[in-house]
Amino acid sequence: MTSTVFKGSFTQQEPIPEEAIARAVDVMRSGRLHRYNVVDGEESETSLLEREYAEYLGVKYCLACASGGYAMHVALRASGVQKDQPVLTNAFTLSPVPGAIDNVGGRPVLVESTPDLVIDLADLERKIKASGSRMLLLSHMRGHLVDMHALCELLERHGVALIEDCAHTMGAAWDGRKSGLFGVAACFSTQTYKHINSGEGGFVTTDDAELMARAVILSGSYMLYERHGAAPPAEAFRDARLDYPNYSGRMDNLRAAILRPQLRLLEHNRERWNDRYRALEEALRDTPGLRVPQRPAAETYVGSSFQFLVEADSGVAVPVLLEACRARGVEMKWFGASEPTAYTSRHDSWRYVAPQQLPKTDRILDGLCDLRIPLTFSVDDCSLIGTIIRSVFEEIRDARGGRARAS
Numbered sequence: 025m026t027s028t029v030f031k032g033s034f035t036q037q038e039p040i041p042e043e044a045i046a047r048a049v050d051v052m053r054s055g056r057l058h059r060y061n062v063v064d065g066e067e068s069e070t071s072l073l074e075r076e077y078a079e080y081l082g083v084k085y086c087l088a089c090a091s092g093g094y095a096m097h098v099a100l101r102a103s104g105v106q107k108d109q110p111v112l113t114n115a116f117t118l119s120p121v122p123g124a125i126d127n128v129g130g131r132p133v134l135v136e137s138t139p140d141l142v143i144d145l146a147d148l149e150r151k152i153k154a155s156g157s158r159m160l161l162l163s164h165m166r167g168h169l170v171d172m173h174a175l176c177e178l179l180e181r182h183g184v185a186l187i188e189d190c191a192h193t194m195g196a197a198w199d200g201r202k203s204g205l206f207g208v209a210a211c212f213s214t215q216t217y218k219h220i221n222s223g224e225g226g227f228v229t230t231d232d233a234e235l236m237a238r239a240v241i242l243s244g245s246y247m248l249y250e251r252h253g254a255a256p257p258a259e260a261f262r263d264a265r266l267d268y269p270n271y272s273g274r275m276d277n278l279r280a281a282i283l284r285p286q287l288r289l290l291e292h293n294r295e296r297w298n299d300r301y302r303a304l305e306e307a308l309r310d311t312p313g314l315r316v317p318q319r320p321a322a323e324t325y326v327g328s329s330f331q332f333l334v335e336a337d338s339g340v341a342v343p344v345l346l347e348a349c350r351a352r353g354v355e356m357k358w359f360g361a362s363e364p365t366a367y368t369s370r371h372d373s374w375r376y377v378a379p380q381q382l383p384k385t386d387r388i389l390d391g392l393c394d395l396r397i398p399l400t401f402s403v404d405d406c407s408l409i410g411t412i413i414r415s416v417f418e419e420i421r422d423a424r425g426g427r428a429r430a431s
C-alpha cells in the first residue's frame with residue numbers, strides 16, 4: 025500500500041453529454057450562434073437557458089454572460105457601486121473576485137476566514153464599521169457556506185447589501201434555501217472547473233427588476249433586451265438603456281446549448297460529487313495533526329473539491345507533503361504558497377489591492393491544502409487518494425516525531 029501510485033488526472037472532467045453535443049451541432053448547422061440572431065417566433069438557446077436557470081434557482085431574473093468574473097463585475101456595477109467605494113470581500117478567495125471589484129473602481133476591503141473556511145463574522149462586523157462599506161461580495165469559497173441566517177442578520181443590522189459569488193455553490197443550499205437566494209444578486213460560473221461546463225460562461229440572478237435591467241444593458245444587449253427569457257418587461261429599461269454603457273460580454277447560443285442538458289444533471293451530479301467527497305473525508309478524518317473542516321448540518325454542499333488543514337504543530341511542512349503526494353500521483357494545491365501558482369494566489373500577491381493585515385487568514389492558508397474532485401474519479405479512486413495522503417502525512421509526521429525524540 026505504501027508504494028501505490030494514483031494514476032488519474034485531477035484536471036480531467038467528464039465529457040459533455042451526448043444530448044448537449046447534439047444540440048450544439050444543431051446550433052452550428054443553423055448558423056445562428058449570436059443570442060439575438062433568431063428567426064420569427066424563435067427563442068434563442070441563450071434565452072431559454074436564462075429562463076431555465078431562473079426557474080431552477082427560484083428567482084425572477086437571470087442573465088447569461090461571458091464568465092463568472094464578468095457576472096460579478098456587472099452585478100456590482102448594476103447594484104450602484106461607484107468608483108473608490110469600499111467593497112467587502114473575503115481575503116480567502118480566487119483572483120477574479122478582487123478583480124471584479126477593481127473593474128468597477130471599487131476598493132477591496134478584505135475580511136478574515138475561520139478554520140472552517142468561511143467568512144469570519146466578527147471580523148466582518150469590525151470591517152463594516154471601520155470602512156463604512158455598504159456592499160459585501162461574498163465568495164462561498166470552495167463551497168463552504170457560512171451560517172447564512174447569522175450573516176444576513178448582521179448585514180441587515182448594518183445596512184450592508186450582499187452579492188453572492190456562487191462559483192463553488194451552484195447546486196448548494198443553506199437550511200434548505202438555495203445558495204444565490206440570500207442577497208440582492210448572485211453570480212455563477214459555468215467555466216470548465218465548476219459545476220456545469222461550457223468552457224467559459226456565467227450568470228447573474230436577482231429578483232430586482234431595475235438591477236437586472238441595468239445588468240442586461242451592461243452585458244451588451246443593445247436595444248434587443250426584449251429577447252431575454254428571464255428579464256423584466258420593457259418599462260424597466262426606460263432609463264437603464266440610456267444611462268448605462270455597453271460592456272459587451274454576452275453568452276452565445278453554442279455555450280447555452282451545451283449547458284441546458286447539464287443543468288438537468290446538476291442535482292444528480294451533486295450526489296455523485298458528495299459520495300466522492302465523503303470517501304476522502306472518511307479516509308482523512310481523525311488523523312492527528314490534520315484537520316478536516318466541519319460541515320454544518322444546515323449545509324447542502326457540492327463536494328467538487330476537498331480541503332484540509334495541516335496543523336502548525338504537526339511538524340509536517342506542507343511543501344514536503346505536497347511533493348511526496350505528487351510522487352504518488354496525488355496532485356494538491358497549497359493556498360499558503362508565497363508565489364501565486366496556476367489558479368491559486370494569496371491576497372498579498374494582488375498588488376493592485378491596498379495591502380491589508382490578515383493574520384488569521386494567513387495562518388489558515390499556511391496549512392491549507394486543496395484537491396479537485398473531477399467526476400471522472402470513482403468513489404474507490406477517492407478512497408485511494410485519501411489513503412495515500414494519510415499514509416504520506418503520517419510517515420512525514422512520525423519521522424519528525426522520531427527525530428525529536430532522538431535529540
Ligand SMILES: *Cc1c(COP(=O)(O)O)cnc(C)c1O
Nearest residue numbers: 091092093118120163191213215
Ligand atoms: C472561478 C471563480 C470565479 C469566476 O469564474 P470565471 O468564470 O472563471 O470568471 C469567481 N469566484 C471564484 C471563487 C471562482 O473560483
